[in-house]
Amino acid sequence: MVHTVAVDPGSGPKVGGWAADNWFVDRCAHCGAVLAAGAGWCGQCFVPIGGAAGAPAASAAAAAPATTPFAPTGAQPRELLTRSTRWAKTPTTFGPAGRVLCTVGVLVPLLVMIVGGFVDMFAWGGAAVYGAVIVPWAMRDIWKAGQVRVG
Numbered sequence: 001m002v003h004t005v006a007v008d009p010g011s012g013p014k015v016g017g018w019a020a021d022n023w024f025v026d027r028c029a030h031c032g033a034v035l036a037a038g039a040g041w042c043g044q045c046f047v048p049i050g051g052a053a054g055a056p057a058a059s060a061a062a063a064a065p066a067t068t069p070f071a072p073t074g075a076q077p078r079e080l081l082t083r084s085t086r087w088a089k090t091p092t093t094f095g096p097a098g099r100v101l102c103t104v105g106v107l108v109p110l111l112v113m114i115v116g117g118f119v120d121m122f123a124w125g126g127a128a129v130y131g132a133v134i135v136p137w138a139m140r141d142i143w144k145a146g147q148v149r150v151g
């Protein structure tokens with residue numbers, strides 16, 4: 001079998017000529033001059049191509065100084081008269097009812113352990129640790145002074 005490769009003498013690379021026809025899309029809308037591909041300005045009359053290349057940046061720069069700096073009226077520092085309290089409810093601490101409730105909640109297990117010690121002596125060991133470590137720690141948290149606003 002003989003492989004034949006058809007070679008068309010006329011199918012060689014076309015040179016020149018027709019390629020220039022592609023440029024018709026890049027003509028200046030103002031003066032009709034042929035533009036380089038991707039050009040932002042017409043080389044003859046200096047009109048921006050499409051009018052969109054340089055316009056947005058210019059308008060944004062012009063508008064920026066006009067905007068007034070944002071000044072939140074509610075964020076200014078205020079002088080707050082506060083006093084510390086161990087009874088009143090504050091944003092960070094319980095009110096009296098909550099404090100007493102927490103205190104009872106902390107002391108009840110201690111009482112249970114003390115009472116239980118009469119049944120099992122080991123409970124007193126737990127009560128000692130609980131009363132020496134947990135209760136003071138909890139009391140400090142429950143009864144810590146909070147800052148309450150005055151006036």
Ligand SMILES: [Zn+2]
Binds near residue numbers: 029046
């Ligand atoms: Zn032009």
